[in-house]
Each structure stands twice: as structure tokens, then as C-alpha cells.
Amino acid sequence: MNISEMFYSIQGEGILSGVPSVFIRTNYCNLRCVWCDTPYTSWQPEGREVSLDGICAFVEEHTRGHVVLTGGEPLIAPQAAELTRRLRDMGQHITVETAGTVLPEGLACDLMSISPKLANSTPHQREGGRWVAQHERLRLNIGVLKRLTTEFAYQLKFVVAEPEDLVEILGLASALRTPAHSVLLMPEGVTREELLARASWVSEVCKREGFRYCPRLHIELYGNRKGV
């Protein structure tokens, strides 16, 4: 598989926040979010081929039982499903972090962490807008989202930039029949200052709607850098 990075750290987002986990970050993404916090997997992909044996050996060496398959978009990787099955055979708890645009057959997953991309992600101002059409065409796939939310335990995690994003979030949560406690709102930002600037109004929205506020613990602990 083409891998961007593998590391052992603390899960920083979502209902397993704080759990020590091995992260397998695949290279490449089918989307181009304007605020992408892992541009080295999307806008400027960098990676190397690592065999499934090599990935499993890394997991075996570092794990305390939790593995996070992330990206980029891990579910476009040709061997994603096979890797998850091998991790399950190793007794790992598997979280898959995905934008929810594709679903390969035969995936093993204990927590599907789905982060559908809202209109705030569309890159109108980057690279002359050349990714806008593809991003808009692919960013929401209701059929795949419905399967992901019925076939797996899941959380629905939204990156929120503006109060206006709520209209789209409410529409998706309703279409997917997602209970409010499984909807997580995460302020957009890759620095403590940016997160703090949005924290108060995002938390108020959570209180009003019964959604879960989603901090980014790894930014607080380590800042925005690779390998953490």
C-alpha cells in the first residue's frame, strides 16, 4: 500500500479521544478540501510503498490494541479491506477515518469515523479552482453514507467553519437518521488560536442541538505537525 506515515500517538478526535493508538495514514485522496490539514496526502501527496506484512509488523510492535486507518482517503487504497481484515485477525480495535465517499467490500471496522465534507471545503480559491468540479461531484455520496451508517458502528464528524454550515449538517443528520449524540462538531482550524476562535459559538450550537463538541486534542498536545 502507498503509505504516507505510520506512528503511535494519542487519538485526538472523536469518541475515542485520548486512546493510545497506532495510526496508519494512507497516501492520496479523491477530494481536495480547501482547508485540508494533511496536504501531504492530497494536494501534494508524498508516500512510499509498504507491504501489508510491513504495516502489520509496525502495528504488532507498537500497539496497545487500537489501530486507526486514516488518510488521505484510506478507502480508495486498493488493499484497504484486506488490511483491515488482517488487523482484525490480530485482535485490533479498528477505527477507519473516512470522508464517506466510497466503500470497498469486505471491510472490517469497529468504529467508522465519517467526516462528510460540507460546502465550506470546496477549493474555489486554490490552483485556479481546477479541483472544484471533481470535489463537488464526489464530496457527498448519500448512498455510501447510508451504507456506512447502517453497516457499522459510527460517528458523524463535521468540520465547522461558519454558523451557516449548520443547515447542511442538519440536513445530512436527518437524511441519515443519525441520533444527535452521534453528531460531532469540530471547529475548523489547525492552530490552538484558530480552534479557540470558533470554540464558543460551536459549543453553543452543540448545546442547542444536543450534538457532541469535538476538540482536537492532538493539536493541543503537539501542534499541527506530522507523525503525532
Ligand code: SF4
Ligand atoms: S478528505 Fe481529508 S485528506 Fe482529503 S482533502 Fe479533505 S481533509 Fe484532506
